[in-house]
Amino acid sequence: MGFKVDSSFLRYLTMGARGTRQVIAELEGLGFEPIELERYCTSNKIWATKVKRLRLPDLICVKTGLKVEVRAKSALTIKMSDAPANPDRVWDAGAEDEDVVAFIACRNGPGGPFPADHAAYFDIGSLRRSARKSILGPAKSASEGAERDRTWPSTVPKRSGTVLSVTRDKLLVQMEEPARKQSFNVAGRNVYVAAGDRFEAGMTFLAGVPDRMADLSPHLARRYDPVKGLRSARAVDRYAAAKAVRFRPEREQAALPLLERALKSEREARVALEVAGTATALGLAAGQGRIADFLWSDDAADLSMEAILILTEIGGDFAREQLAQLAADPDFEGDERRQAAIWGLGKAGVKAYHDLLPYLNDADENVAFHAIAAFGHDTPRPIVQRLVRALSNGEPSLAPAASEALRVIGGRKVLEVLVKAIEQSGSDFAWGMATLGRLEPKLVREGLRGSPLLAQLEPMLLMAHGANWLTAEDAVVNFAFLLKQDLYAPVN
CATH class of the missing domain: 2.40.50 (OB fold (Dihydrolipoamide Acetyltransferase, E2P))
Structure with missing residues (x-):
C-alpha cells in the first residue's frame, strides 16, 4: 500500500511535483513545449513498487530537445544528489553540457508547499566546470554507495x-x-x-560559484527530431525519442517503421517498454502485444507496474481493457499492481468510472480506497445515480464507500441527484441525508435555499469537510496523529 507513509514524505513529493509543474508553465510561457520525461515527476501519488528507470531528466521539450532536471527546494540551494562510488548514480550521469537544471524555491502554505513564480536555471556544463568548488555532504544512509548531497556555494x-x-x-x-x-x-x-x-x-540567487546562470533563449532556435533520436546509440536518447514522438504528430509516419523495428530489436528493457507504449498509442497491433507481454510478465514486477502507468497515460479502449482485466484477475489479489490498475481506470487515466463500481467495497481495503479515490468531478450522471442507489443497497460496507465516492465527486450534479432521491424516499433516507451533509457547505446552502431540507442539514454542515479549522484536511490528519500518541501515563 504505497500511500501509508509519513506526511513529511508526501510533502516532499508534493513539493517536487508542484515545482515541476511550475517550471513546465514557465517554460511554456517562454515558447518551449515541455513534457514529462521522468514519468510521474509531476505527480505526488505514492507507489511502493519501485520502478528501476533509466537516469533521466524530468522534462524534455519536444520542439527543441532541451532537457531539464527540476530541483524544488524549501531552502533555495544549488544542490544535486550524488553517489561518487556508483558511476550510474553520479550527479551528472548521462547528462550533456547543454542540459539544464531548474532550481525552484517552495514555501509552505495552508494547502501544502507552493512554488515561486520563477526558477533559476543552470546548465550542466557550468556546474561541471565549478564542481571542484562544490561541497560533498555526508552519506544519506549507511548502505554502500549511498547518495550524498553535492552543494555549490551560493x-x-x-x-x-x-x-x-x-x-x-x-x-x-x-x-x-x-x-x-x-x-x-x-x-x-x-x-x-x-x-x-x-x-x-x-527565491533568487544573487551569486554563486558556477560561472553563469543559463540563458534559455538560444535553445528556442533549435529543432528536435525524435525520429533521429530513435536511431541514437544512447539508450536515454532512444527513450526520450520514443516518448516525444507521441507529441509530434507530423513525425509519426516517419517514426512508425523505426518503432516497428525497435519492438523486435531493442535490448534495453525500459526503452523497449516505452517504444511499446508509443506504438500502442499510435495504433500498432505489435505495440499492444509487446506492452501486454510486459504487463502480464511474472519476471519483472517493476516493468509490469510501469506498463500499467503507461497504459494509464495513453488511454484508449485497449488500455481500458487491459487495466480492467488485470484488476479483475484473482492472481493479482494482494498485489499493488491491482490497485494501480484500478487507479488507472479512474480520473488519473481512462476515466472508465463504470469499471470502478465493483471495487468500492472490495475485500482488499487498499483496493477499495483506490476505487473510491479514483472518481473525478467529471463522473457522468448515470454513475452518480448508481452510487446514490448504492446508499440504500443494504450492504453495510457499500453505503459508506458510495457516500465517500459521492463526496469525492462533489458538485451540483451530486447535490441534485441526492436531493431528488431524498424527495422520493423521504428524509428517513439516512445515508442520503448524511451524504448531503458531507458536501461542500456553500454548495448545499445555495442549492437548498428555501428548502425545508436545509434546516435539517445545518448541524451536519457545521462539521462538513473543510467547514471549520478542525475539519480542514491538514488539521484532521495532524490531530488524528496526535490522538494516536495515547501511551502517556507512567507505568507504576
Whole structure:
C-alpha cells in the first residue's frame, strides 16, 4: 500500500511535483513545449513498487530537445544528489553540457508547499566546470554507495530588495521591510544580478560559484527530431525519442517503421517498454502485444507496474481493457499492481468510472480506497445515480464507500441527484441525508435555499469537510496523529 507513509514524505513529493509543474508553465510561457520525461515527476501519488528507470531528466521539450532536471527546494540551494562510488548514480550521469537544471524555491502554505513564480536555471556544463568548488555532504544512509548531497556555494537573500551596485567582491543592496542598505561579500563567486534588479527573499540567487546562470533563449532556435533520436546509440536518447514522438504528430509516419523495428530489436528493457507504449498509442497491433507481454510478465514486477502507468497515460479502449482485466484477475489479489490498475481506470487515466463500481467495497481495503479515490468531478450522471442507489443497497460496507465516492465527486450534479432521491424516499433516507451533509457547505446552502431540507442539514454542515479549522484536511490528519500518541501515563 504505497500511500501509508509519513506526511513529511508526501510533502516532499508534493513539493517536487508542484515545482515541476511550475517550471513546465514557465517554460511554456517562454515558447518551449515541455513534457514529462521522468514519468510521474509531476505527480505526488505514492507507489511502493519501485520502478528501476533509466537516469533521466524530468522534462524534455519536444520542439527543441532541451532537457531539464527540476530541483524544488524549501531552502533555495544549488544542490544535486550524488553517489561518487556508483558511476550510474553520479550527479551528472548521462547528462550533456547543454542540459539544464531548474532550481525552484517552495514555501509552505495552508494547502501544502507552493512554488515561486520563477526558477533559476543552470546548465550542466557550468556546474561541471565549478564542481571542484562544490561541497560533498555526508552519506544519506549507511548502505554502500549511498547518495550524498553535492552543494555549490551560493548567495540567497533572506529578505526582498533591490540591487544598488556590484563590484568584484561586494554586492550592495537596498533591503525592504525594514528598509536599509546591506552588503554581501561575493568574493570568489560569480554575480548573477545587476544594479537595478529586484530580488525576492529566498527565491533568487544573487551569486554563486558556477560561472553563469543559463540563458534559455538560444535553445528556442533549435529543432528536435525524435525520429533521429530513435536511431541514437544512447539508450536515454532512444527513450526520450520514443516518448516525444507521441507529441509530434507530423513525425509519426516517419517514426512508425523505426518503432516497428525497435519492438523486435531493442535490448534495453525500459526503452523497449516505452517504444511499446508509443506504438500502442499510435495504433500498432505489435505495440499492444509487446506492452501486454510486459504487463502480464511474472519476471519483472517493476516493468509490469510501469506498463500499467503507461497504459494509464495513453488511454484508449485497449488500455481500458487491459487495466480492467488485470484488476479483475484473482492472481493479482494482494498485489499493488491491482490497485494501480484500478487507479488507472479512474480520473488519473481512462476515466472508465463504470469499471470502478465493483471495487468500492472490495475485500482488499487498499483496493477499495483506490476505487473510491479514483472518481473525478467529471463522473457522468448515470454513475452518480448508481452510487446514490448504492446508499440504500443494504450492504453495510457499500453505503459508506458510495457516500465517500459521492463526496469525492462533489458538485451540483451530486447535490441534485441526492436531493431528488431524498424527495422520493423521504428524509428517513439516512445515508442520503448524511451524504448531503458531507458536501461542500456553500454548495448545499445555495442549492437548498428555501428548502425545508436545509434546516435539517445545518448541524451536519457545521462539521462538513473543510467547514471549520478542525475539519480542514491538514488539521484532521495532524490531530488524528496526535490522538494516536495515547501511551502517556507512567507505568507504576
